[in-house]
Amino acid sequence: MSADRRAVARPPRFVASRGFRIVFIVLLVVCAAQIAYWVWDEVRYTTATRDRRAEVLVTEAMAATALREWLPADRVAPLFPRISVPETGWVSVRPEVLAALNEEARRRVNRFLWEGGFFLVVLCAGMVILNRALRQEARLRRQEENFLASVSHELKSPLASIRLSAETLADGAPDPERRGRLTGRLLDDVQRLETMVSNLLDAGRVEERGASRAREPVALSDAVRGVLAELAPQLEARGATVRTELDERASILADPEGVRAVVRNLLDNARKAIARSPDGSIDVRVASESGRVSLVVRDDGVGFSPEEGRRLFEKFYRPGDELRRSGSGSGLGLYLVRRHVEREGGSVRAASDGDGGGAEFRVEWPAAAAEGDA
Numbered sequence: 001m002s003a004d005r006r007a008v009a010r011p012p013r014f015v016a017s018r019g020f021r022i023v024f025i026v027l028l029v030v031c032a033a034q035i036a037y038w039v040w041d042e043v044r045y046t047t048a049t050r051d052r053r054a055e056v057l058v059t060e061a062m063a064a065t066a067l068r069e070w071l072p073a074d075r076v077a078p079l080f081p082r083i084s085v086p087e088t089g090w091v092s093v094r095p096e097v098l099a100a101l102n103e104e105a106r107r108r109v110n111r112f113l114w115e116g117g118f119f120l121v122v123l124c125a126g127m128v129i130l131n132r133a134l135r136q137e138a139r140l141r142r143q144e145e146n147f148l149a150s151v152s153h154e155l156k157s158p159l160a161s162i163r164l165s166a167e168t169l170a171d172g173a174p175d176p177e178r179r180g181r182l183t184g185r186l187l188d189d190v191q192r193l194e195t196m197v198s199n200l201l202d203a204g205r206v207e208e209r210g211a212s213r214a215r216e217p218v219a220l221s222d223a224v225r226g227v228l229a230e231l232a233p234q235l236e237a238r239g240a241t242v243r244t245e246l247d248e249r250a251s252i253l254a255d256p257e258g259v260r261a262v263v264r265n266l267l268d269n270a271r272k273a274i275a276r277s278p279d280g281s282i283d284v285r286v287a288s289e290s291g292r293v294s295l296v297v298r299d300d301g302v303g304f305s306p307e308e309g310r311r312l313f314e315k316f317y318r319p320g321d322e323l324r325r326s327g328s329g330s331g332l333g334l335y336l337v338r339r340h341v342e343r344e345g346g347s348v349r350a351a352s353d354g355d356g357g358g359a360e361f362r363v364e365w366p367a368a369a370a371e372g373d374a
């Protein structure tokens, strides 16, 4: 390989540690406080100087009044150019002198307020941006840790279980009932691995900019039936009740694989949400009205809190941390749901009555006919 084409990897020269960044933010706060103090001090100094100069003028006016007792006004006036000295009546400071004094003070105060205000705004904006970046980075780090922990767990545990089931089957033919159970578990584990791998591959695909995708009319009810058939063994094993209300006219113009990923992830989540309750149920409704096609998946499972609800569609987000979580998953499912739905011009919402109160996920797409007409 020629010298100029050789790839050279170097570690980054400077990586600001967390402590360093916190010190930097503290320094920015000190700078902001100093600027505020500087503005306040300059404004105070300017007004005090103006008042002192006004006092000097008043003293000059008093001196001119005293001198006018002894000398004619036209001899006193040249001695006090800033004072108006009439022959009779009040000796006073010339109005234009007072106006100039006030104007100068006003201009200085304005300048300091604008300059100081500008610096303060820039500093505060910098602090807010830096603070957000820090929090975002901390969140990404947490998500990455959660993701790595859950992915390794998600890969290792079905593999270990597959090995155990396969070894037991290989050791001799157990009774038919046990063999059936082991085969069922094998299929479950393979399904879990398949979901994981297809979600990981799908995540790579939805992020490819400008990636082409085949859009064609998709019958949503057929997609739901297909996914339900795939999940049937797991749902039946848990005694879950699944009620469906499928409008056969509901058709959307979309990437069929993306639609299946949406349905599969929502149903898989509902299945996991009711996994602990012996008589859990899932309602799936497909409807088509006013140019929109909707898919609603409702379950009476564990539900989620409002704070969790706001973040469910983030990449790799799973409530709690890896040590406290019992369910399987990598936190990619709902992120993929959102990406696929938004790519087709649709929207997705989640609602729950809180922990233990079940959950409802509602997806809406433009109907195929409506889009074709457009």
Ligand SMILES: Nc1ncnc2c1ncn2[C@@H]1O[C@H](COP(=O)(O)OP(=O)(O)OP(=O)(O)O)[C@@H](O)[C@H]1O
Pocket: 195, 199, 265, 269, 270, 273, 299, 301, 302, 303, 304, 312, 317, 318, 319, 328, 329, 330, 331, 332, 333, 334, 335, 358, 359
């Ligand atoms: N129907 C639901 N009821 C209660 N909580 C839910 C429901 N669906 C999703 N969640 C919560 O949202 C989290 C994120 O869901 P998501 O589908 O993105 O990831 P996952 O199911 O944990 O993993 P993956 O889908 O990648 O296997 C879940 O871990 C779960 O805590």
Ligand SMILES: [Mg+2]
Pocket: 265, 268, 269, 329, 332, 333, 334
């Ligand atoms: Mg999921």
